């Protein structure tokens with residue numbers, strides 16, 4: 335198990351700043367080393383101000399967007415213009431505001447059958463990454479311990495082969511499409527962004543409690559040869 339790097343910032347604004355700094359630095363380093371930077375975005379409310387920040391100066395000009403490849407860690411089963419769509423959130427907050435070629439943005443098609451969308455996205459990930467993984471995956475964590483669309487007690491938690499699967503979430507009575515933990519764990523770096531006191535108990539359990547990934551799916555995230563970074567605000571770190 336990789337040792338997590340935990341950084342606590344006083345509030346959401348400073349967490350946002352830190353995340354934007356780290357993402358820009360990772361993009362610059364990857365582009366310098368290998369002429370491309372691949373990143374998976376997450377949905378949820380915490381990353382939105384980070385995406386908005388990246389669309390503003392100085393970040394906007396610091397990153398060569400023509401060399402950035404955008405992927406998504408998970409998607410809701412809705413059309414891309416739905417207010418529930420992770421793609422729509424990322425497009426409005428970031429992608430429509432920076433000079434990124436449309437061909438560099440790889441969304442999960444939430445509007446088609448979830449299994450078909452997962453198969454299609456899994457094939458794309460296989461073509462792009464083979465047995466490797468992304469440069470950086472951004473993740474959030476829900477108060478129930480879920481990350482991406484890996485929810486407690488769901489079948490996707492036991493997926494060992496596929497890079498992306500459809501996952502039925504009984505408590506939400508809905509399908510999601512999600513990258514699997516084994517694929518996420520091939521990334522060079524995984525960065526959790528977590529804010530708010532409602533997450534504090536779970537953050538403490540996930541990071542230092544007994545291993546129980548069926549209840550705490552975020553415990554499945556442990557890059558095999560990459561970095562695991564937790565960026566927390568003081569409220570989310572309050573019980574650790």
Ligand code: 6PG
Pocket residue numbers: 376377378379380381407408409410420473474475476480481482483
């Ligand atoms: C989604 C997300 C999900 C999210 C967490 C945390 O599609 O909902 O990818 O895993 O990251 O639920 O969300 P908040 O940042 O809003 O707490």
